[in-house]
Ligand SMILES: Nc1ncnc2c1ncn2[C@@H]1O[C@H](COP(=O)(O)OP(=O)(O)O)[C@@H](O)[C@H]1O
């Protein structure tokens with residue numbers, strides 16, 4: 045028998061007022077996998093994530109997290125999230141890297157409780173994991189885009205999540221650092237067993253690291269292994285998306 | 297210089313009240329500034345003015361005495377803060393529109409109550425620009441109670457307030473009740489504004505909440521340090537402002553704000569010089 049999937053969507057439809065954005069979505073993510081979710085802008089990727097996070101409720105169908113309805117999922121610290129908007133934060137905010145990462149523990153510690161020495165160690169560990177230890181007292185606004193994204197990953201990691209969801213985290217990160225970024229995610233996936241759901245346009249790099257690929261444009265157009273994705277020719281892909289697309293695949 | 301403030305009862309009330317306000321205004325002000333809500337403080341102070349005018353009107357024209365101008369101001373300020381939140385919810389894409397609506401509404405109401413109370417008097421002048429001598433023992437006790445409430449609540453909800461200020465979406469997703477914490481924050485802001493106007497006056501309350509923070513942010517290295525330095529600057533401004541205001545017979549609102557501005561200029565120059573020195577160091 046198969047284990048309970050981490051994420052499971054059954055016959056999900058979603059519409060913003062009149063406009064249907066997701067139609068008949070069936071989708072599962074198994075523990076330990078690393079899924080790359082691809083698709084054109086406006087294809088509904090962020091909306092799907094919001095359903096999974098319980099921020100939106102499906103118009104019809106069910107969304108489950110670890111077998112429980114997403115909107116009533118209580119153990120929020122088990123899910124780490126790096127938003128598409130995370131690099132749109134107030135760059136003048138006077139907080140250090142340490143302070144930003146500590147914010148990831150706030151909800152887990154709970155109201156009327158305070159940070160202790162034990163938490164301090166957990167925070168420093170998370171900063172270390174993303175390779176930002178040398179910057180822990182630096183102001184978040186002074187860092188490069190790639191470094192800021194690492195800090196946001198640390199903020200997501202600090203509550204020891206079992207699932208990490210990242211929405212276009214490499215936008216604004218220079219290409220040299222994108223590779224390092226994927227290596228970090230890969231390490232977290234393999235060494236810590238964190239299930240990954242990554243929304244990205246880096247079709248070339250993601251196929252090197254992902255265990256699963258899904259393409260979303262209102263419907264799930266493809267769901268399978270990276271090799272099968274690569275094997276598809278560009279004409280097939282264009283059919284899936286309904287318009288021509290560039291498939292850049294790096295050879296190794 | 298400080299001798300008179302300890303020797304005379306009425307000055308002692310002012311002095312201790314000033315110390316309390318120098319603490320709570322920049323403490324809350326730090327959150328207001330980093331959330332870019334400075335104008336909201338301004339709008340609320342004008343609503344507070346309407347409440348004060350209402351209290352003065354009651355004092356003058358009716359036998360009601362338990363609604364003092366200060367309680368009137370507090371009540372209007374808190375109601376106004378909740379109103380602003382409702383408006384911001386209605387105009388999600390134009391959240392700043394709540395500011396002129398509330399601000400003009402506050403001034404309009406103030407004018408009506410002032411006219412009903414037969415025009416301006418010195419009391420009103422004191423509420424507009426602050427006063428060294430008008431703080432009663434009763435005022436001091438009311439402000440002390442507010443200060444205790446504010447400090448205790450900020451202490452207990454500090455970490456949630458920080459998350460909310462930095463990233464509201466992350467706060468919600470991680471399971472923090474962002475809406476409730478925000479409402480708490482907005483009500484605390486309203487209380488601090490109502491408490492501070494006794495010393496700095498309605499028109500300059502928002503300055504005491506924002507100028508020390510603006511200075512502190514030039515120097516501080518972390519959020520905690522920003523709060524700490526803001527309070528230091530706030531206390532200094534209040535003390536310098538009260539003493540000079542008293543000796544030169546100027547409403548303390550004016551002197552406190554000028555002291556804050558000098559500190560702000562100092563902080564800006566410090567940062568400037570600091571950067572230059574670092575640059576020289578690097579070039580060698
Ligand atoms: N809050 C919203 N209200 C109305 N329409 C929305 C809202 N958010 C997204 N949409 C629409 O839903 C569609 C899918 O958006 P989104 O999920 O953000 O796509 P993606 O993340 O794949 O780029 C888009 O056409 C977008 O315009």
Ligand SMILES: [Mg+2]
Nearest residue numbers: 089090091128
């Ligand atoms: Mg998106």
